[in-house]
Amino acid sequence: MSQWKQVQQLDIKFLEQVDYFYDDNFPMEIRQVLAGWIESQDWDMASNHESMASVLFSNLLTQLERQCTQESNFLQRHNLKRIHQQLQGKYKGNPLHMAAVISNCLREERRILSTASMQEQGPLEKSMQNSVAFERQKNLDSRVAIIRSSVQMMDQAVKYLEDMQDDFDFRFKTLQSRDPAERNTLYMKQEVTTLQDMLNGLDFKRKEILTKMTDVIKEIDALMSSQLTPELMDWKRRQQIACIGGPLLTGLDQLQYWFTLTAQSLFQMKRQLDKLGELILKVTYDSDPIPLQKPQMEEQVKRLIYHLIKSSFVVEKQPCMPTHPQKPLIIKTQVQFTTKVRLLVKLPEVDYQLKVKTTFDKDLPPGRVNRQFFILTNNTKVMDVEESSNGCLSVEFRHLQLKERKYINGPKGNEGPLTVTEELHSLSFEAQLSIQGLNIDLETCSLPLVVISNVSQLPGGWASVMWYNLLTDEPKNLSFFSNPPRAGWSQLSEVLSWQFSTFAGRGLTREQLSMLGDKLLGQQSSHGDCQVSWSKFCKENIPGKPFSFWMWLDSILELIKKHLLPVWIDGYIMGFVSKETERALLKEKEPGTFLLRFSESHLGGITFTWVEQAENGEAKFNSVEPYTKSRLSALPFADIIRDYKVISDGNVPENPLKFLYPDIPKDEAFGKHYNSQQSKGNQTGGGPLKITFLLPSAATPPPSSSPEPPMSPGMFDMLNQHLDPFEIETAVSFSVLREAASSPSVESAHKTWPI
Template sequence: MSQWKQIQQLDIKFLEQVDYFYDDNFPMELRQVLANWIESQDWETASNHESIATVLFNNFLIQLERQCSQEQNFLHRHNLKRIFHQIQVKYKVNPLHMAAVICNCLREERRILSTASMQEQGPLEKSMQNSAALEKQKVLDNKVAIIRSSVQMLDQAVKYLEDMQDDFDFRYKTLQLRDPVERNSLSMKQEVTTLQEILNRLDFKRKEILSKIADVIKEIDALISSQLNPELKEWKRRQQIACIGGPVLIGLDQLQNWFTLTAQSLFQMKRQLDKLGELILKVTYEGDPIPLQRPQMEEQVKYLIYHLIKSSFVVEKQPCMPTHPQKPLIIKTQVQFTTKVRLLVKLPEVDYQLKVKTTFDKDLPPGKVNRQFFILTNNTKVMDVEESTGCLSVEFRHLYMLDLAFVSLLQGPLSVTEELHSLNFEAMLMLQGLDIDLETWSLPLVVISNVSQLPGGWASVMWYNLLTDDPKNLGFFSNPLRASWSQLSEVLSWQFSSFAGRGLNKEQLNMLGDKLLGQHASYNDCQVSWSKFWKENIPGKSFSFWLWLDSILDLIKKHLLPVWIDGYIMGFVSKEMERALLKEKEPGTFLLRFSESHLGGITFTWVEQDENGDPKFISVEPYTKNRLNALPIADIIRDYKVIADGVVPENPLKFLYPDIPKDEAFGKHYNSQQNKVCPYIQTQLVPISHRNGPVQNACSSPEPPMSPGMFEIITQHISPFEFESAVKSVYSKILSV
C-alpha cells in the first residue's frame, strides 16, 4: 500500500497534523494527484544536488501538465492549472527548495505513520495531546465567543444611548426656542418634567453602559492573562518539542483566531469609548459619569491592545538551514538559512510598510560568548498579508552569517556547540494612535563552522529544548540540567521517527538504556548528565553515546531507510539477547543489529548447528557506509556466500528472525537493475566470507564483493590454497559471537 493511502486511513487527530505541513509551498492537491510518482522519486538526494533537483522539477511539471490534460472535472482542472503556474513561478529559479519541501513532507508523513503505529505514547507526547488540553480549547472558544457577543450588545446599547440623547437634545433645543412668556404655562412645565425624566434615564443608561464596559474590560484582561497568554506559552513549548522531532506543530491558526477576535473586541470597545466622548460634547451635566470614568477605561483598553498585539508577534518558523530541514536552530557560517515571523492579530489595513529588522545577538552582555557574528545579507524585510491566513508575516529566506574571526579565536569554558546565540526581530507598528514596538526572539541557536560539528550542535539543541522553556537562557550549558531517562528515551525515539520514519520500541530503548546507564530494573527514574550523553566516551570506546547513535541515524537515512521503515532491522539488541533470540531457531535464522564497536555500522548474525547439534552463532564484520555504497543491504543478504574448504559458495541466510523467509522480507528491495536486458554477459557483485576450520576474526577490508565472473576465472586458474590466500586479502571474514 502506498504511503499516501496509509496516510488517508489515519484517525482525524493524525490527519490534522498532516494538514498542517501542506500549504502554499506544496498544496495537498499535488500530493493527491501525483501520489505514486512523487513516492517513486529520490527527493532526499535531489534536495542536496541542484542538477538532480532541476531534472526532477522539470519532470514534475511534465507529470502535472499531463494530469491537467487528463482531468475531466472542470473545476479540478482549473485548480490544477492554477497550481501548475504557481509552482512553475515559485520554484523555477530554485528547484532545490521544491525538492527540500517535498522531501520534508514525505518524511513528516512517515513520522506520523510511525507515531500512529506505536501502541504507547511517551509522557511528553501525551502532555502535548491530552484530552484536558482539548477541553481547555473548547472553554477558550466559548469564552471568546461570549466576549464578542457582549461587545456586540454594547454596540447596540451605545446606539440606543445615542438615540436617547438625540431625543433629549431635540426636545431641549425646541424648548429653548419657545416664547419666554410660555415658561410658566402648564405645557411648559410638563415638557421640563419630561426632559428631566429623559435626563435621569440618560444618566442611568450612561452609568449602566460604563459599568458593562468595565465588566467586559475585566473579562478580557482575565482572558488574556489566564488563558490566551498561557495558550501562547504552551504553543511555544510545543514548538520547542516539534523542533527536536516531537509531534507536528499545530494550533497557530487557532491561536490567531482567538487573538484576532479578542483584538477586534478591544478595538470595538475603543470605538465605543470614542463615541461616548463625542456624546458628552453635545450633552453633559453635573455628575456626568462619562468624563469621570471614560479616561481610565480608555487607558485600560489601549494597554490591553498594546500588550495583546505585542505578544502576538511570534517566530512561526525557527531559523533553519534548507539543507538540514530536520535540524533547526543550527546555523553554519556562510550557509543560507531561513526563518519566518508572524503577527497573530489580523489588523485593519496598515497604510504603510511594516518593516521587520533582524539582529544577531542583540544586547548580549559582554563575555557571554567567545564568538561574534553578523548577518551578511539584507536584514530588513516588509511584512505582507498571507492569502491563506490573512495575517501579516515575513519570511527571511536568504540569511547568511559571518563570524568576526579575530573575536572567534578567544577560548572559553564552553565548546563551540555549547555556545548559544539568539536572533532578534523588531518592528514599529503605528495603529489608531498607538505606537507599538514589536519584538520577539528565536529559540537559542548553535552556530557551527564545519559540518563535523553538526552532531554536537544537534545534541545541544535537543538537550536545551527538552529541559527548559526559557528562550533567553543563553548560559544554559554553563551548568546544564540532567534529563530523566523517560524524557530522553522519548526524544531519542523521535529522532528515529522523524529522520528515518520509524521510532524505537520498548525493547530497543531498553538496550539503549543499558548502553548509557548500565542494567537497571527501572530506567525511568535514572538521571542522565549532559557529559555522559555527549562528552564522555562509552567505556572501552573512542566515541560518546550520542555520536554513536547519530552515526547510526545517518547510516539508516542514507543506506537502510526502506528496510528500517519495514521494521526488518532489529538494530538495538545486545549480543547476549541476540544469542537468546536465535538459540531455539531454525539454522539459517538471522537478524540485523547495529555495531557497538564501529561508528555507523550494521552486521547480521545467524545461527547454525555444530557437529554436536548445539547452536553456533556467526556474525559478519559490520558493514559501514563505505561498503554499503557499493551494494545495498538487501542485495548483500540475497547474495551473501560463505566459502569453506573450497566448497561451492552457499548462502547461510534463510529466515529473518523470527521466521520470515528471506525473500519475503527483502524481495521488494532487491536491486532490479540486474534483470534488465543487456547485450553483455551479466555480472553480479556477491558478498563473500571465507571460513576454513575454526571461524576467523573479521577482516577490515573495504573492497567491494566479487562478481561471479571473477570468481569463476579465479577458481579455474589457481589452486585452492592460492585462492584461499586471495580471498583473505579481498573479502571480510566472519567471526563467532
C-alpha cells in the same frame, strides 16, 4: 510496504489523528490516489527551494489530471476535478507552502507510525494531545464570540444614547429659544419637567453603558490572562517539541482568529469611548459619569491592546538551513538560512506598514560567549499579506547569513568551559507599529540557536537543540548548558524514537528502546525512572569506546538514511542488540538463521551473525566485520545479503544465510529490494566472484612460516582490475588461509571481509 499502506492499517485512535491533520492541511483524497508518487518526491528539499517546489506543484497537477482521465467512477472524477481547481487556487502563487504542507504531513505520518509501534504514547506525546485541550479551545471559541457580540451590542447602545442625547439637545435648545416672558407658563413648566426626565434617562443610559463596558473590559482582561496567553504559550511549547521531531505543529491560524477578534473588540471599544468623549462636548452636567470614568477605561483598553499586539508578534518558522530542513536552530556560518515572523492580529490598517529588522545576539552581555557573529546579508524587510493563505501579515527572511566577528587583539574563540555546540545564541526581530494613535514597539526572538563553522559539528549541535527544547520552555535561557539539567529516560527515549521516524521513516519499538536504555544506562528491568545527564548522553565516551552514546546513535541514523532505508522501514533490522543477547536469540534457531544488528565497536556500522551447528552438536556463531557507509556505497545491502558467500572445506562457495530471525526465508524478506542484476559470482558459467566471503576450516591449516594479514578490500579491488577471476579467487583463498593459520581458535578465524 508503502508508508500510506502502513498508515491505513493503524488502529482507529491513530487514524483519527491522521484524519485531524489532513482535514486542515491537504486533501486526503490526493494522498490516497497519488500515494506512491507523493512518497517518491523530496518534499523536504522542495519546501526550501522555490524552483523545485514549482516543478513539483506542476507535476502534482499533471499527475492529478492523469488520474482524473483514468477514473471511471463519475463522482470520484468530479471530486478530483474539484480538488484540482482548489489546489490551483490555493497554491499557485506559493508552491513553497504546498511543499511544506506535504512534507509536514508525511513527517506526521511517520511520527504516528512510530508512536503506534511503541505500543503506548510517551509522556511528551500525551502532553501534546491532551484530551482537555479540545474542550478548552471550545470554551475559548465561545468566550471570544460572546465578547464580540457584547461589543457589537454596545455599538447599538452608544448609537441609541446618541439619539437620546440629540433629542434632549434639540428640545433643550428649543426651550432656550423661547421668549423669556413664556418661562412661567404651564407649558414651559411641563417642558422643563420633560427635559429633566430626559436628562435622568440620559444619565441612566450613560451609567448603564459604562457599566457594561467595564464588565467587557474585565472579561477581555480575564480572557487574555487566563486563556489567550496560556494558549499562545502552549503553541510555543508545541513548536519546541515539533522542532525536535514531535507532533505536527498546528493551531496558529486558530490563535490568529482569537487574537484578531479580541483585538477588533478592543479597538471597537476604543472607538466607542472616543464617541462618548464627543457626546460630552455637546451635553454634560454635574455628576456626569463619562468624564469621571472614561479616562481610566481608556487606559485599560490601551493597555490591553498594547499587550495583545506585542504578544501576537511571533516566530512562525524558526531559523533553519535549507540544506537541513529537519534540523532547525542550527546555523552554519556563511550558509544561507531562513526564518519567518508573523503578526497574529489581522487588521486592514496594519497592512504594508511594518518594517521588521533582525539582529543577532541583541544585547548579549560581554563575555557570555566566546564567539560573536553578525548578519552578513540584508537584515530588514517589510511585512506583507499572505494572499494565498488566510491573509495573515508575515515576513520571511530567506537569505540570511552569519559571519564570525574577528578581533585582532580581542578574545580568542573556544576558550571557555562550553564547547562550540553548547554555546547558545539568539536572533531577535523588531518593528514599530503605529495604529489609531498608539505606538507599539514589537519585539520577539527565536529559540536559542547553535552556530557551527563545520558540518562535522552538526551532530553535536543537534544534540544540544534536542536537549534544550526537551527540558525547558524558557526562550532566552542562553546559559542553559552552564548547568544543564538531567533528562528522564521516558522522555528522552521518546525523542530518540522521533529521530528515527523523522529521518529514517520508522521509529523505534519498545524493545529497541529498551536495548538503547541498556546501552546508555546499563541493564535494568526498567529504565523509566532513570535520569540521564547531558555529559553521559553526549560528551562522555561509552566505556571502552572512543565515542559517545549520541555520536554512535547519530552515525547509525546516517547509515540508515543513506544505505539501509528500505530494509529499516520494513522492520527487518533488529539493530540494537548486544552480542550476548544475539547469541541467546540465535542459539535454538535453525542453522542459517541470521539477524542484523548495528555495530557496537564502529561508528555507523551494521553486521549480521548467523548460527551453524558444530560437529559436536553445539551452536556456532559467525559474524562479519561491520559494513560502514564507505563499504555500502558501492552495493545495496539487500544484494550483499543475497550474494554473500563462504568457501567451505570442500572449496565450494555457498550462501550460509537462510532465514532472517526469527524464521523468515531470506528471499521473502529481502527479495523486493534486490537489484534485478545479480552479481556475476552468483551466475552459472564460471564468472568472477564479485562478492565472495571466505571461511576456511581451522582444523587443517597449511604450513606457513610467516603468517600475513588477510587481504583488505582495497587489495582485492586492485587485483580485480589486473588479474583474471581464477587468480583473484586463488589469491583471496591463500590470504584468508594464512589468517586461519595464525588464528588461535575457530572463533577468531570467523572474521570475514566483503570483497
